[in-house]
Amino acid sequence: MKTLTRQYGPTVLNLVVFQAAWFACVLGAARGAPGWGVAACIGAVLLNLWLSDARRDELLLALCAVLLGLAWDTGMARGGVLVYASPGPWPGVAPAWILGLWALFSITLRGPLRWLHGRWLLSAVIGGVGGALSYAAAVRMGAGHFPDPSRAMLVLGAGWAVMTPLLVELARWLGQRATRRMLR
Numbered sequence: 001m002k003t004l005t006r007q008y009g010p011t012v013l014n015l016v017v018f019q020a021a022w023f024a025c026v027l028g029a030a031r032g033a034p035g036w037g038v039a040a041c042i043g044a045v046l047l048n049l050w051l052s053d054a055r056r057d058e059l060l061l062a063l064c065a066v067l068l069g070l071a072w073d074t075g076m077a078r079g080g081v082l083v084y085a086s087p088g089p090w091p092g093v094a095p096a097w098i099l100g101l102w103a104l105f106s107i108t109l110r111g112p113l114r115w116l117h118g119r120w121l122l123s124a125v126i127g128g129v130g131g132a133l134s135y136a137a138a139v140r141m142g143a144g145h146f147p148d149p150s151r152a153m154l155v156l157g158a159g160w161a162v163m164t165p166l167l168v169e170l171a172r173w174l175g176q177r178a179t180r181r182m183l184r
Helices: 002-030 035-050 055-078 096-106 120-138 149-183
Strands: none
Touching: 002 035, 002 096, 002 120, 002 149, 035 055, 035 096, 055 149, 096 149, 120 149
16 A cells, blocks of 8 residues: 555645646636636646656746747637636736646646657547647636637647647656756
8 A cells, every 4th residue: 555655646646736726726717816726826836846856847847838828828819719707917818827727737747647658649639638628617617718619629629639749748858858867
């Protein structure tokens, strides 16, 4: 039992923290209090950094995810695919709470989703389905709305089918880099 706890404990903790922060972020945005969700995401990322043996790489992965998210979700907003319930101070620019979710997603890439490393096609399928469903769940909870739901799901699915493998591969590469550094 001790071996199982040591082996799976960090993964379970990561999943629990991820889900709690995701709900806090989405519900905060839905209720007009996105700051709570941003704080939850920052807390989750900081906890992940504290527990990590490769902090610099985890931080770089989070930063890359946030920059990708800024471009993607700004495009989604400007393209009329998604309207945010708590849009933030700059119209047409991805709000801080959605960027917090991108940073939050990054903490799963070297933990619970590590099994996707090197599996491009599977990453694309899981990302395309999971990414679109995650946005749909957030919309159902009131964090935004889709002017054209069918179009939104197609665009989201296609986008996440590309972005997920890219982020998974970046996480894998950073993990290999961290391992090489530790072996020196």
